[in-house]
Amino acid sequence: MILQEYSMSLTKGFFFTLATLLPFLNPPAIAPIFLAVTENLSPETRLILAKKISINIVLMLTAVVLIGSTILNFFGISLSIVKIGGGLLIAYSAWKLVNSNEQEKLSHENNKEELSKDQIQALSFYPLTFPITCGPGAIAGSITIGVTILSNNTYSFIPSLLGIISGITLAAISLYICMKFAAQLLDKLGKSGTAVFIKISSFIMLCLGIQVSWDGLKDVVSAMLLSIS
Structure with a gap:
Protein backbone atom coordinates (compact mmCIF):
# COMPACT_ATOMS: atom_id res chain seq x y z
CA MET A 1 0.00 0.00 0.00
CA ILE A 2 2.79 2.42 0.94
CA LEU A 3 4.78 1.44 -2.16
CA GLN A 4 1.74 2.11 -4.34
CA GLU A 5 1.25 5.55 -2.80
CA TYR A 6 4.93 6.39 -3.28
CA SER A 7 4.72 5.25 -6.91
CA MET A 8 1.64 7.40 -7.51
CA SER A 9 3.32 10.45 -5.92
CA LEU A 10 6.43 9.99 -8.07
CA THR A 11 4.37 9.54 -11.25
CA LYS A 12 2.17 12.55 -10.47
CA GLY A 13 5.20 14.74 -9.79
CA PHE A 14 6.90 13.60 -13.00
CA PHE A 15 4.01 14.15 -15.43
CA PHE A 16 2.75 17.33 -13.74
CA THR A 17 6.24 18.82 -14.02
CA LEU A 18 6.63 17.90 -17.70
CA ALA A 19 3.17 19.22 -18.58
CA THR A 20 3.86 22.48 -16.74
CA LEU A 21 7.41 23.24 -17.87
CA LEU A 22 7.69 21.98 -21.47
CA PRO A 23 5.40 24.68 -22.94
CA PHE A 24 7.51 27.35 -21.21
CA LEU A 25 10.92 25.86 -22.07
CA ASN A 26 9.83 24.98 -25.64
CA PRO A 27 13.04 23.19 -26.77
CA PRO A 28 12.44 23.36 -30.57
CA ALA A 29 11.97 27.15 -30.41
CA ILE A 30 15.12 27.61 -28.29
CA ALA A 31 17.36 25.87 -30.85
CA PRO A 32 17.56 28.73 -33.40
CA ILE A 33 17.98 31.32 -30.62
CA PHE A 34 20.84 29.29 -29.15
CA LEU A 35 22.45 29.05 -32.59
CA ALA A 36 22.11 32.79 -33.15
CA VAL A 37 23.78 33.67 -29.83
CA THR A 38 26.60 31.14 -30.34
CA GLU A 39 27.02 31.52 -34.10
CA ASN A 40 30.61 32.83 -33.90
CA LEU A 41 31.71 30.07 -31.52
CA SER A 42 33.33 26.75 -32.41
CA PRO A 43 31.17 23.58 -32.45
CA GLU A 44 33.11 22.26 -29.45
CA THR A 45 32.40 25.39 -27.40
CA ARG A 46 28.75 25.31 -28.48
CA LEU A 47 28.46 21.71 -27.28
CA ILE A 48 29.99 22.62 -23.90
CA LEU A 49 27.51 25.48 -23.59
CA ALA A 50 24.58 23.18 -24.40
CA LYS A 51 25.64 20.80 -21.61
CA LYS A 52 26.11 23.63 -19.10
CA ILE A 53 22.76 25.20 -19.96
CA SER A 54 21.00 21.86 -19.44
CA ILE A 55 22.69 21.39 -16.06
CA ASN A 56 21.85 24.98 -15.11
CA ILE A 57 18.20 24.35 -15.96
CA VAL A 58 18.02 21.30 -13.68
CA LEU A 59 19.74 23.06 -10.77
CA MET A 60 17.88 26.34 -11.16
CA LEU A 61 14.37 24.94 -11.56
CA THR A 62 14.86 22.42 -8.76
CA ALA A 63 15.93 25.26 -6.46
CA VAL A 64 12.93 27.33 -7.54
CA VAL A 65 10.57 24.42 -6.85
CA LEU A 66 11.99 24.03 -3.35
CA ILE A 67 12.53 27.61 -2.20
CA GLY A 68 11.21 29.89 -4.96
CA SER A 69 8.02 30.99 -3.21
CA THR A 70 9.88 31.41 0.10
CA ILE A 71 12.46 33.73 -1.49
CA LEU A 72 9.79 35.84 -3.19
CA ASN A 73 7.87 36.15 0.08
CA PHE A 74 11.04 37.05 1.98
CA PHE A 75 11.85 39.92 -0.36
CA GLY A 76 8.23 40.88 -0.83
CA ILE A 77 8.33 40.26 -4.59
CA SER A 78 5.18 39.09 -6.35
CA LEU A 79 5.04 36.82 -9.39
CA SER A 80 3.63 39.76 -11.33
CA ILE A 81 6.84 41.73 -10.78
CA VAL A 82 8.89 38.67 -11.76
CA LYS A 83 6.92 38.53 -15.02
CA ILE A 84 7.49 42.23 -15.72
CA GLY A 85 11.24 42.13 -15.00
CA GLY A 86 11.83 38.78 -16.69
CA GLY A 87 9.78 39.78 -19.72
CA LEU A 88 11.83 42.95 -20.15
CA LEU A 89 15.05 40.91 -20.00
CA ILE A 90 13.74 38.51 -22.65
CA ALA A 91 12.67 41.41 -24.86
CA TYR A 92 16.08 43.08 -24.46
CA SER A 93 17.96 39.90 -25.37
CA ALA A 94 15.69 39.32 -28.38
CA TRP A 95 16.05 42.95 -29.50
CA LYS A 96 19.83 42.55 -29.66
CA LEU A 97 19.41 39.43 -31.80
CA VAL A 98 16.91 41.11 -34.14
CA ASN A 99 19.29 44.04 -34.65
CA SER A 100 22.49 42.02 -34.81
CA ASN A 101 25.06 43.13 -37.39
CA GLU A 102 25.12 40.70 -40.31
CA GLN A 103 28.49 42.01 -41.53
CA GLU A 104 30.04 41.27 -38.14
CA LYS A 105 28.66 37.73 -38.28
CA LEU A 106 30.16 37.19 -41.74
CA SER A 107 33.55 38.41 -40.56
CA HIS A 108 33.56 35.69 -37.89
CA GLU A 109 32.38 32.94 -40.20
CA ASN A 110 35.87 31.52 -40.78
CA ASN A 111 37.31 32.73 -37.49
CA LYS A 112 35.56 30.91 -34.69
CA GLU A 113 36.13 32.41 -31.26
CA GLU A 114 37.42 30.43 -28.30
CA LEU A 115 36.18 31.39 -24.86
CA SER A 116 37.81 30.88 -21.49
CA LYS A 117 36.16 28.65 -18.90
CA ASP A 118 34.95 31.70 -16.98
CA GLN A 119 33.49 33.24 -20.15
CA ILE A 120 31.72 29.98 -21.03
CA GLN A 121 30.33 29.72 -17.51
CA ALA A 122 29.08 33.31 -17.59
CA LEU A 123 27.53 32.99 -21.07
CA SER A 124 25.91 29.68 -20.21
CA PHE A 125 23.95 31.33 -17.40
CA TYR A 126 23.26 34.81 -18.80
CA PRO A 127 21.63 35.21 -21.18
CA LEU A 128 21.40 31.59 -22.40
CA THR A 129 19.96 29.96 -19.27
CA PHE A 130 18.26 33.05 -17.88
CA PRO A 131 16.26 34.69 -19.33
CA ILE A 132 16.33 33.10 -22.82
CA THR A 133 15.77 29.44 -21.92
CA CYS A 134 14.46 29.66 -18.37
CA GLY A 135 12.34 32.78 -18.35
CA PRO A 136 9.70 34.11 -15.96
CA GLY A 137 7.14 31.62 -17.29
CA ALA A 138 9.30 28.63 -16.33
CA ILE A 139 10.05 30.21 -12.94
CA ALA A 140 6.37 30.85 -12.25
CA GLY A 141 5.58 27.30 -13.39
CA SER A 142 8.23 25.86 -11.07
CA ILE A 143 6.85 27.78 -8.11
CA THR A 144 3.39 26.44 -8.99
CA ILE A 145 4.79 22.90 -9.06
CA GLY A 146 6.33 23.34 -5.62
CA VAL A 147 3.14 24.75 -4.13
CA THR A 148 0.87 22.18 -5.80
CA ILE A 149 2.89 19.00 -5.39
CA LEU A 150 5.13 19.51 -2.35
CA SER A 151 3.10 21.74 -0.01
CA ASN A 152 1.22 19.82 2.68
CA ASN A 153 2.68 16.58 1.34
CA THR A 154 5.12 15.55 4.05
CA TYR A 155 4.33 11.82 3.94
CA SER A 156 5.27 11.33 0.27
CA PHE A 157 7.55 14.35 -0.05
CA ILE A 158 10.63 12.40 -1.20
CA PRO A 159 8.96 10.41 -4.04
CA SER A 160 7.13 13.54 -5.19
CA LEU A 161 10.40 15.47 -5.26
CA LEU A 162 12.09 12.64 -7.16
CA GLY A 163 9.29 12.74 -9.72
CA ILE A 164 9.66 16.51 -10.09
CA ILE A 165 13.44 16.30 -10.51
CA SER A 166 13.01 13.50 -13.07
CA GLY A 167 10.56 15.66 -15.04
CA ILE A 168 12.90 18.66 -14.96
CA THR A 169 15.82 16.44 -16.03
CA LEU A 170 13.91 15.01 -19.00
CA ALA A 171 12.93 18.53 -20.09
CA ALA A 172 16.58 19.61 -19.81
CA ILE A 173 17.70 16.59 -21.87
CA SER A 174 15.24 17.53 -24.62
CA LEU A 175 16.67 21.05 -24.57
CA TYR A 176 20.19 19.66 -24.83
CA ILE A 177 19.29 17.50 -27.83
CA CYS A 178 17.68 20.42 -29.66
CA MET A 179 20.64 22.71 -28.97
CA LYS A 180 23.21 20.04 -29.85
CA PHE A 181 21.71 19.42 -33.29
CA ALA A 182 20.53 22.99 -33.94
CA ALA A 183 23.27 23.69 -36.50
CA GLN A 184 22.70 20.43 -38.39
CA LEU A 185 18.94 20.97 -38.55
CA LEU A 186 19.17 24.59 -39.65
CA ASP A 187 21.98 23.92 -42.17
CA VAL A 196 15.58 34.45 -41.93
CA PHE A 197 14.49 31.70 -39.53
CA ILE A 198 16.69 33.09 -36.74
CA LYS A 199 15.36 36.62 -37.28
CA ILE A 200 11.77 35.38 -37.17
CA SER A 201 12.48 33.33 -34.02
CA SER A 202 14.14 36.36 -32.41
CA PHE A 203 11.14 38.53 -33.24
CA ILE A 204 8.77 35.95 -31.77
CA MET A 205 10.93 35.88 -28.67
CA LEU A 206 10.75 39.70 -28.51
CA CYS A 207 6.96 39.57 -28.72
CA LEU A 208 6.90 36.84 -26.06
CA GLY A 209 8.96 38.99 -23.69
CA ILE A 210 6.62 41.94 -24.20
CA GLN A 211 3.60 39.69 -23.68
CA VAL A 212 5.00 38.30 -20.42
CA SER A 213 5.69 41.84 -19.15
CA TRP A 214 2.22 42.93 -20.25
CA ASP A 215 0.61 40.04 -18.37
CA GLY A 216 2.55 40.97 -15.25
CA LEU A 217 1.57 44.63 -15.63
CA LYS A 218 -2.10 43.70 -16.02
CA ASP A 219 -1.91 41.64 -12.83
CA VAL A 220 -0.39 44.59 -10.94
CA VAL A 221 -3.03 47.03 -12.26
CA SER A 222 -5.85 44.60 -11.46
CA ALA A 223 -4.55 44.19 -7.90
CA MET A 224 -4.33 47.98 -7.50
CA LEU A 225 -7.88 48.47 -8.75
CA LEU A 226 -9.18 45.78 -6.39
CA SER A 227 -7.41 47.38 -3.43
CA ILE A 228 -8.87 50.79 -4.31
CA SER A 229 -12.40 49.44 -4.67
Missing part, protein backbone atom coordinates in the same frame (compact mmCIF):
# COMPACT_ATOMS: atom_id res chain seq x y z
CA LYS A 188 19.37 22.27 -44.37
CA LEU A 189 17.72 25.67 -44.77
CA GLY A 190 20.91 27.17 -46.18
CA LYS A 191 22.55 30.41 -45.05
CA SER A 192 19.76 32.70 -46.21
CA GLY A 193 17.01 30.44 -44.87
CA THR A 194 18.78 30.07 -41.54
CA ALA A 195 19.26 33.83 -41.22
Whole structure:
Protein backbone atom coordinates (compact mmCIF):
# COMPACT_ATOMS: atom_id res chain seq x y z
CA MET A 1 0.00 0.00 0.00
CA ILE A 2 2.79 2.42 0.94
CA LEU A 3 4.78 1.44 -2.16
CA GLN A 4 1.74 2.11 -4.34
CA GLU A 5 1.25 5.55 -2.80
CA TYR A 6 4.93 6.39 -3.28
CA SER A 7 4.72 5.25 -6.91
CA MET A 8 1.64 7.40 -7.51
CA SER A 9 3.32 10.45 -5.92
CA LEU A 10 6.43 9.99 -8.07
CA THR A 11 4.37 9.54 -11.25
CA LYS A 12 2.17 12.55 -10.47
CA GLY A 13 5.20 14.74 -9.79
CA PHE A 14 6.90 13.60 -13.00
CA PHE A 15 4.01 14.15 -15.43
CA PHE A 16 2.75 17.33 -13.74
CA THR A 17 6.24 18.82 -14.02
CA LEU A 18 6.63 17.90 -17.70
CA ALA A 19 3.17 19.22 -18.58
CA THR A 20 3.86 22.48 -16.74
CA LEU A 21 7.41 23.24 -17.87
CA LEU A 22 7.69 21.98 -21.47
CA PRO A 23 5.40 24.68 -22.94
CA PHE A 24 7.51 27.35 -21.21
CA LEU A 25 10.92 25.86 -22.07
CA ASN A 26 9.83 24.98 -25.64
CA PRO A 27 13.04 23.19 -26.77
CA PRO A 28 12.44 23.36 -30.57
CA ALA A 29 11.97 27.15 -30.41
CA ILE A 30 15.12 27.61 -28.29
CA ALA A 31 17.36 25.87 -30.85
CA PRO A 32 17.56 28.73 -33.40
CA ILE A 33 17.98 31.32 -30.62
CA PHE A 34 20.84 29.29 -29.15
CA LEU A 35 22.45 29.05 -32.59
CA ALA A 36 22.11 32.79 -33.15
CA VAL A 37 23.78 33.67 -29.83
CA THR A 38 26.60 31.14 -30.34
CA GLU A 39 27.02 31.52 -34.10
CA ASN A 40 30.61 32.83 -33.90
CA LEU A 41 31.71 30.07 -31.52
CA SER A 42 33.33 26.75 -32.41
CA PRO A 43 31.17 23.58 -32.45
CA GLU A 44 33.11 22.26 -29.45
CA THR A 45 32.40 25.39 -27.40
CA ARG A 46 28.75 25.31 -28.48
CA LEU A 47 28.46 21.71 -27.28
CA ILE A 48 29.99 22.62 -23.90
CA LEU A 49 27.51 25.48 -23.59
CA ALA A 50 24.58 23.18 -24.40
CA LYS A 51 25.64 20.80 -21.61
CA LYS A 52 26.11 23.63 -19.10
CA ILE A 53 22.76 25.20 -19.96
CA SER A 54 21.00 21.86 -19.44
CA ILE A 55 22.69 21.39 -16.06
CA ASN A 56 21.85 24.98 -15.11
CA ILE A 57 18.20 24.35 -15.96
CA VAL A 58 18.02 21.30 -13.68
CA LEU A 59 19.74 23.06 -10.77
CA MET A 60 17.88 26.34 -11.16
CA LEU A 61 14.37 24.94 -11.56
CA THR A 62 14.86 22.42 -8.76
CA ALA A 63 15.93 25.26 -6.46
CA VAL A 64 12.93 27.33 -7.54
CA VAL A 65 10.57 24.42 -6.85
CA LEU A 66 11.99 24.03 -3.35
CA ILE A 67 12.53 27.61 -2.20
CA GLY A 68 11.21 29.89 -4.96
CA SER A 69 8.02 30.99 -3.21
CA THR A 70 9.88 31.41 0.10
CA ILE A 71 12.46 33.73 -1.49
CA LEU A 72 9.79 35.84 -3.19
CA ASN A 73 7.87 36.15 0.08
CA PHE A 74 11.04 37.05 1.98
CA PHE A 75 11.85 39.92 -0.36
CA GLY A 76 8.23 40.88 -0.83
CA ILE A 77 8.33 40.26 -4.59
CA SER A 78 5.18 39.09 -6.35
CA LEU A 79 5.04 36.82 -9.39
CA SER A 80 3.63 39.76 -11.33
CA ILE A 81 6.84 41.73 -10.78
CA VAL A 82 8.89 38.67 -11.76
CA LYS A 83 6.92 38.53 -15.02
CA ILE A 84 7.49 42.23 -15.72
CA GLY A 85 11.24 42.13 -15.00
CA GLY A 86 11.83 38.78 -16.69
CA GLY A 87 9.78 39.78 -19.72
CA LEU A 88 11.83 42.95 -20.15
CA LEU A 89 15.05 40.91 -20.00
CA ILE A 90 13.74 38.51 -22.65
CA ALA A 91 12.67 41.41 -24.86
CA TYR A 92 16.08 43.08 -24.46
CA SER A 93 17.96 39.90 -25.37
CA ALA A 94 15.69 39.32 -28.38
CA TRP A 95 16.05 42.95 -29.50
CA LYS A 96 19.83 42.55 -29.66
CA LEU A 97 19.41 39.43 -31.80
CA VAL A 98 16.91 41.11 -34.14
CA ASN A 99 19.29 44.04 -34.65
CA SER A 100 22.49 42.02 -34.81
CA ASN A 101 25.06 43.13 -37.39
CA GLU A 102 25.12 40.70 -40.31
CA GLN A 103 28.49 42.01 -41.53
CA GLU A 104 30.04 41.27 -38.14
CA LYS A 105 28.66 37.73 -38.28
CA LEU A 106 30.16 37.19 -41.74
CA SER A 107 33.55 38.41 -40.56
CA HIS A 108 33.56 35.69 -37.89
CA GLU A 109 32.38 32.94 -40.20
CA ASN A 110 35.87 31.52 -40.78
CA ASN A 111 37.31 32.73 -37.49
CA LYS A 112 35.56 30.91 -34.69
CA GLU A 113 36.13 32.41 -31.26
CA GLU A 114 37.42 30.43 -28.30
CA LEU A 115 36.18 31.39 -24.86
CA SER A 116 37.81 30.88 -21.49
CA LYS A 117 36.16 28.65 -18.90
CA ASP A 118 34.95 31.70 -16.98
CA GLN A 119 33.49 33.24 -20.15
CA ILE A 120 31.72 29.98 -21.03
CA GLN A 121 30.33 29.72 -17.51
CA ALA A 122 29.08 33.31 -17.59
CA LEU A 123 27.53 32.99 -21.07
CA SER A 124 25.91 29.68 -20.21
CA PHE A 125 23.95 31.33 -17.40
CA TYR A 126 23.26 34.81 -18.80
CA PRO A 127 21.63 35.21 -21.18
CA LEU A 128 21.40 31.59 -22.40
CA THR A 129 19.96 29.96 -19.27
CA PHE A 130 18.26 33.05 -17.88
CA PRO A 131 16.26 34.69 -19.33
CA ILE A 132 16.33 33.10 -22.82
CA THR A 133 15.77 29.44 -21.92
CA CYS A 134 14.46 29.66 -18.37
CA GLY A 135 12.34 32.78 -18.35
CA PRO A 136 9.70 34.11 -15.96
CA GLY A 137 7.14 31.62 -17.29
CA ALA A 138 9.30 28.63 -16.33
CA ILE A 139 10.05 30.21 -12.94
CA ALA A 140 6.37 30.85 -12.25
CA GLY A 141 5.58 27.30 -13.39
CA SER A 142 8.23 25.86 -11.07
CA ILE A 143 6.85 27.78 -8.11
CA THR A 144 3.39 26.44 -8.99
CA ILE A 145 4.79 22.90 -9.06
CA GLY A 146 6.33 23.34 -5.62
CA VAL A 147 3.14 24.75 -4.13
CA THR A 148 0.87 22.18 -5.80
CA ILE A 149 2.89 19.00 -5.39
CA LEU A 150 5.13 19.51 -2.35
CA SER A 151 3.10 21.74 -0.01
CA ASN A 152 1.22 19.82 2.68
CA ASN A 153 2.68 16.58 1.34
CA THR A 154 5.12 15.55 4.05
CA TYR A 155 4.33 11.82 3.94
CA SER A 156 5.27 11.33 0.27
CA PHE A 157 7.55 14.35 -0.05
CA ILE A 158 10.63 12.40 -1.20
CA PRO A 159 8.96 10.41 -4.04
CA SER A 160 7.13 13.54 -5.19
CA LEU A 161 10.40 15.47 -5.26
CA LEU A 162 12.09 12.64 -7.16
CA GLY A 163 9.29 12.74 -9.72
CA ILE A 164 9.66 16.51 -10.09
CA ILE A 165 13.44 16.30 -10.51
CA SER A 166 13.01 13.50 -13.07
CA GLY A 167 10.56 15.66 -15.04
CA ILE A 168 12.90 18.66 -14.96
CA THR A 169 15.82 16.44 -16.03
CA LEU A 170 13.91 15.01 -19.00
CA ALA A 171 12.93 18.53 -20.09
CA ALA A 172 16.58 19.61 -19.81
CA ILE A 173 17.70 16.59 -21.87
CA SER A 174 15.24 17.53 -24.62
CA LEU A 175 16.67 21.05 -24.57
CA TYR A 176 20.19 19.66 -24.83
CA ILE A 177 19.29 17.50 -27.83
CA CYS A 178 17.68 20.42 -29.66
CA MET A 179 20.64 22.71 -28.97
CA LYS A 180 23.21 20.04 -29.85
CA PHE A 181 21.71 19.42 -33.29
CA ALA A 182 20.53 22.99 -33.94
CA ALA A 183 23.27 23.69 -36.50
CA GLN A 184 22.70 20.43 -38.39
CA LEU A 185 18.94 20.97 -38.55
CA LEU A 186 19.17 24.59 -39.65
CA ASP A 187 21.98 23.92 -42.17
CA LYS A 188 19.37 22.27 -44.37
CA LEU A 189 17.72 25.67 -44.77
CA GLY A 190 20.91 27.17 -46.18
CA LYS A 191 22.55 30.41 -45.05
CA SER A 192 19.76 32.70 -46.21
CA GLY A 193 17.01 30.44 -44.87
CA THR A 194 18.78 30.07 -41.54
CA ALA A 195 19.26 33.83 -41.22
CA VAL A 196 15.58 34.45 -41.93
CA PHE A 197 14.49 31.70 -39.53
CA ILE A 198 16.69 33.09 -36.74
CA LYS A 199 15.36 36.62 -37.28
CA ILE A 200 11.77 35.38 -37.17
CA SER A 201 12.48 33.33 -34.02
CA SER A 202 14.14 36.36 -32.41
CA PHE A 203 11.14 38.53 -33.24
CA ILE A 204 8.77 35.95 -31.77
CA MET A 205 10.93 35.88 -28.67
CA LEU A 206 10.75 39.70 -28.51
CA CYS A 207 6.96 39.57 -28.72
CA LEU A 208 6.90 36.84 -26.06
CA GLY A 209 8.96 38.99 -23.69
CA ILE A 210 6.62 41.94 -24.20
CA GLN A 211 3.60 39.69 -23.68
CA VAL A 212 5.00 38.30 -20.42
CA SER A 213 5.69 41.84 -19.15
CA TRP A 214 2.22 42.93 -20.25
CA ASP A 215 0.61 40.04 -18.37
CA GLY A 216 2.55 40.97 -15.25
CA LEU A 217 1.57 44.63 -15.63
CA LYS A 218 -2.10 43.70 -16.02
CA ASP A 219 -1.91 41.64 -12.83
CA VAL A 220 -0.39 44.59 -10.94
CA VAL A 221 -3.03 47.03 -12.26
CA SER A 222 -5.85 44.60 -11.46
CA ALA A 223 -4.55 44.19 -7.90
CA MET A 224 -4.33 47.98 -7.50
CA LEU A 225 -7.88 48.47 -8.75
CA LEU A 226 -9.18 45.78 -6.39
CA SER A 227 -7.41 47.38 -3.43
CA ILE A 228 -8.87 50.79 -4.31
CA SER A 229 -12.40 49.44 -4.67
